[in-house]
Amino acid sequence: MTYLFIILYAVTLIYFALSERVKKFVWLLSIQGFMLFGVVFFSLQTIELFDFVFILVETILVKSLIVPLFLNKVRKHNHLKREHEPSVPVFYSIIVVVITLILSFIISNNLHSTQIHTKYFTVAFASIMFGIYFIIIHKNIFSHVVGYLIIENGIFLLSLAVGNIMPMMVNLAILLDVLMGVLVLGVFINHIGDTFKSIEIDQLSKLKD
Amino acid sequence: MIFIFIIIAFILSFFVFVSKNKIVTTISLSIFSISLLILTAYSYQHINQTDSLYYKFDAIGILMTGILSILTIASFYHSFLFLKRKNNSEKQKAMYFASLIMFITAMLSAYFTENMALLWVSIEATSLFVSILIFHSRDKNAMEATWKYLFISSVGLAIAFIGILFLSIVASENGVSDLNYSSLLEIAQNMNPIWVKISFILILTGFSVKMSIFPLYAVAIDAKTMAASPVNALMSTALVNVGFIGIFRIFTIIAKTSAFVWAQHILMIVGVVSILITAIQLTRVKRLKRLLAFSSMEHMGLVVIGLAVGGIGFYAAILHLIFHSLIKAGLFYQLGYIRHHFKSIWIKETGKYFKIDPLGALMMILGILSILAIPPSGLFISEFLIFKALFINANYFVAIFVLFLLSVIIYTIAKRTFHLLYAEISDDLLVENIKPNPYETISQFVLFGLVIYLGIDSPLFFSDLINAAITVLN
Amino acid sequence: MISFLLILVSAIFFVGVITKVKAKIAARKMPSVLQPVYDVIRLFKKGAIYSPVSSVIFKMAPIIYFSSILLATFFIPIGSQKAILSFEGDFVFFAYLLAMGKFMMIIAAMDTGSGFEGMGANREALYSMLVEPAFFILAGSVALFTNNISFHDLFLHLNLGTNLSYIIGIAAIYVLVYIAMVENSRMPVDDPKTHLELTMVHEVMVLDNSGFDLALIHIGTWLKFAIYGSLISNFIIHSVWTWYWQIITFFAIQFVFAITVGILEAFRARNKMEKNPQWIIMLSAISVVVFLTALIITQKIILN
Numbered sequence: 001m002t003y004l005f006i007i008l009y010a011v012t013l014i015y016f017a018l019s020e021r022v023k024k025f026v027w028l029l030s031i032q033g034f035m036l037f038g039v040v041f042f043s044l045q046t047i048e049l050f051d052f053v054f055i056l057v058e059t060i061l062v063k064s065l066i067v068p069l070f071l072n073k074v075r076k077h078n079h080l081k082r083e084h085e086p087s088v089p090v091f092y093s094i095i096v097v098v099i100t101l102i103l104s105f106i107i108s109n110n111l112h113s114t115q116i117h118t119k120y121f122t123v124a125f126a127s128i129m130f131g132i133y134f135i136i137i138h139k140n141i142f143s144h145v146v147g148y149l150i151i152e153n154g155i156f157l158l159s160l161a162v163g164n165i166m167p168m169m170v171n172l173a174i175l176l177d178v179l180m181g182v183l184v185l186g187v188f189i190n191h192i193g194d195t196f197k198s199i200e201i202d203q204l205s206k207l208k209d
Numbered sequence: 210m211i212f213i214f215i216i217i218a219f220i221l222s223f224f225v226f227v228s229k230n231k232i233v234t235t236i237s238l239s240i241f242s243i244s245l246l247i248l249t250a251y252s253y254q255h256i257n258q259t260d261s262l263y264y265k266f267d268a269i270g271i272l273m274t275g276i277l278s279i280l281t282i283a284s285f286y287h288s289f290l291f292l293k294r295k296n297n298s299e300k301q302k303a304m305y306f307a308s309l310i311m312f313i314t315a316m317l318s319a320y321f322t323e324n325m326a327l328l329w330v331s332i333e334a335t336s337l338f339v340s341i342l343i344f345h346s347r348d349k350n351a352m353e354a355t356w357k358y359l360f361i362s363s364v365g366l367a368i369a370f371i372g373i374l375f376l377s378i379v380a381s382e383n384g385v386s387d388l389n390y391s392s393l394l395e396i397a398q399n400m401n402p403i404w405v406k407i408s409f410i411l412i413l414t415g416f417s418v419k420m421s422i423f424p425l426y427a428v429a430i431d432a433k434t435m436a437a438s439p440v441n442a443l444m445s446t447a448l449v450n451v452g453f454i455g456i457f458r459i460f461t462i463i464a465k466t467s468a469f470v471w472a473q474h475i476l477m478i479v480g481v482v483s484i485l486i487t488a489i490q491l492t493r494v495k496r497l498k499r500l501l502a503f504s505s506m507e508h509m510g511l512v513v514i515g516l517a518v519g520g521i522g523f524y525a526a527i528l529h530l531i532f533h534s535l536i537k538a539g540l541f542y543q544l545g546y547i548r549h550h551f552k553s554i555w556i557k558e559t560g561k562y563f564k565i566d567p568l569g570a571l572m573m574i575l576g577i578l579s580i581l582a583i584p585p586s587g588l589f590i591s592e593f594l595i596f597k598a599l600f601i602n603a604n605y606f607v608a609i610f611v612l613f614l615l616s617v618i619i620y621t622i623a624k625r626t627f628h629l630l631y632a633e634i635s636d637d638l639l640v641e642n643i644k645p646n647p648y649e650t651i652s653q654f655v656l657f658g659l660v661i662y663l664g665i666d667s668p669l670f671f672s673d674l675i676n677a678a679i680t681v682l683n
Numbered sequence: 684m685i686s687f688l689l690i691l692v693s694a695i696f697f698v699g700v701i702t703k704v705k706a707k708i709a710a711r712k713m714p715s716v717l718q719p720v721y722d723v724i725r726l727f728k729k730g731a732i733y734s735p736v737s738s739v740i741f742k743m744a745p746i747i748y749f750s751s752i753l754l755a756t757f758f759i760p761i762g763s764q765k766a767i768l769s770f771e772g773d774f775v776f777f778a779y780l781l782a783m784g785k786f787m788m789i790i791a792a793m794d795t796g797s798g799f800e801g802m803g804a805n806r807e808a809l810y811s812m813l814v815e816p817a818f819f820i821l822a823g824s825v826a827l828f829t830n831n832i833s834f835h836d837l838f839l840h841l842n843l844g845t846n847l848s849y850i851i852g853i854a855a856i857y858v859l860v861y862i863a864m865v866e867n868s869r870m871p872v873d874d875p876k877t878h879l880e881l882t883m884v885h886e887v888m889v890l891d892n893s894g895f896d897l898a899l900i901h902i903g904t905w906l907k908f909a910i911y912g913s914l915i916s917n918f919i920i921h922s923v924w925t926w927y928w929q930i931i932t933f934f935a936i937q938f939v940f941a942i943t944v945g946i947l948e949a950f951r952a953r954n955k956m957e958k959n960p961q962w963i964i965m966l967s968a969i970s971v972v973v974f975l976t977a978l979i980i981t982q983k984i985i986l987n
Contacts, residue, residue, distance in 0.1 A: 014968045090961040109984045119986040204353045207431045
């Protein structure tokens, strides 16, 4: 059953490459939160109850509800409708996503480690790579925050891959990262949107020499 | 003890933030500085003991905290003068001081902590608080600098977190289930080199945003161009030391495995490329603060080269770090006061500083000579030791190339500084009616004098501490 | 033989059901289900007009197109009913038969010398090229999953039992529905109801055909829909059921497929022309994910 959610997570990555509307980004982030919930629910049966409940609450509440709601508010505040054309056409982004997925599957096939659960490692690695690619091709700081959240989802899966050894500390760290990142960055985007009247990063290059 | 300190800091910061009263602020800040000094002395008494479950008073932490306590007092003093000059409201002052207290506490936690995950959390906290401080002036440039710093810092720390996850993989392969530094050191010989290499590269990349070395140096430079001078003094020194501690921990772990030589090569490349980028970019710099920010990058490149070369290079690297912190802080305090005299931030619109404020200009010259590692500055001694180690190790090409780059950097910085000090400019670029304030230069006397003293005739406990800090590397 | 007859029967009613569904949703008056058949009979009674600048290719192409599709129909089994022709690797032959028919239509369109038809041929060629990997990777992953490489054996041994194989089934049906829409030039790639030649893809390619040729092209469209419908139904019909259940399920699935196509056509707008390539390549991306799933199930990739 975990495989089902992992494959669906990979499909959401493809849809991220395909979509251009900002609303769809936020919606896809919420769906990714649900997929992570499914993955956790069906796999982590062996750790103690409190940690288990904590991780479940974190994925459903924070990743699927709070963060997308907050991002929606920021989106409405700045009147973002559609992403301006990304610097790499969508056609090639989809090809890049597919190549990244194939590469991560090949790498995890060749990893012979007893400590990593390679079934999570595949999409975790692909998610991190794709998040970095996403930040590079989009020129709009809202999309940068979305890319950052994709990287965070990948790190969450990677911490599942590492095992159930120290779940509490790791999850606390990720939760802190996500909350601090999104809340602070979101508030900041509102400030920047108000001051600069746009959120393209071309406006943010006065500090160069 | 550290937990008590952190709780006291929380309470003090909360008081300062809530009551926007000047007397409360002054009392809280004094209590904070005195507690920090007490903590430093306590840690020296109880060297190498664990404390509060996740912290340990090891030698390198004590050295860094000592510098932090000296700079805290100086920064508070200069913050008062700075905020008085800017005529900020009480509310803004309260926010500034509250975040400054939390920032220093977070850095302290990063110095002393023994657990890699808690180290990561402390560094994340420093990111947050320093962003509030960079954003203090709330204009467009500050907004841009804060956004870039916050975002790339978060991404960099996410990358460092992946590195820590890989470290935990290799730790659990050998049966260690917590990320405590001492337990990792014990099992370091048995670690699979591949995982440690990947972890090292990721942590180096992630913490390079704090230490302002290649590859993620750009946002730190931008942030230092925009922040207020007392904050800049702490950012360029204590925060850079935090980045160094992060990299140092993983470096000592990898020192016990078979991948040590490879790690030293990587660090050598990083150091040389940092200095190369500095030399190239400095020719285009036209703002004073940016000049000093790039100079930080160059010195960190030298520290990394010192780590990479080994032998006496280890001792020289830590010595270089300490001296650089003291001198750079003094320079930034002076620079804050210089900025007050001129209307614009561009170097070509400043000049005649020697005529305006001779004492301050004298301090500026002394500071710039010290940062350029000209004797009797302590930096001369540490750079001399680094190059000696390079020549002993037969890295001739690296040494000659870096010496050439350093001479380019010396030329550029000196040229810009002498423009500031001696150039003839029209009087309408100066702010009128500013009397030079002699109290601004007290701190620099102390700091520069300390560096010269420590360089020439360092006391025994100082060199013992440095030697204790690098024993893990042998 | 039975499977061929079943496909013919469902082909006759298919387009009529689609039109009826669209009319019902739009609250228009519905034509009869057999209306397309009446149209084709009317076209058979007419003569064809050929432009003097076109050559023998233009006269030849619709016949080759129709016969290739008819030949492709011979390869499809339904459940446990055997196809007329079957050999190892016949799904590749099947795909290239359809491609050959499309190739003849494309060069016939370019043969007329009309600018519109050339543009339509251009677009048609691009979209077929982009959707080809989707079909092959999908068929390849199903073949990998069942370890057989002819259509008949493939579907005979396809049993979707475990959870993960349901993904393959569902994803394959989803991709096949959209491949059918792209191959038949329907929404969201091409709007069959548009009257503006600049926005057409397939309709403008057959603009100059008339009479007998146009009738053949229409019948070809029905057959292609029925082919894809029977491919989809094969994923659902288990070969262990009794024969009447299989036939009933087959017709039911064709009916549901036609309704789905009608609903998709009624509610979606056509993509912007620049968006079409990226939408189509998304289908190939999803089929790559299906392929990876098949690799996981058959344990060619070891994951713990």
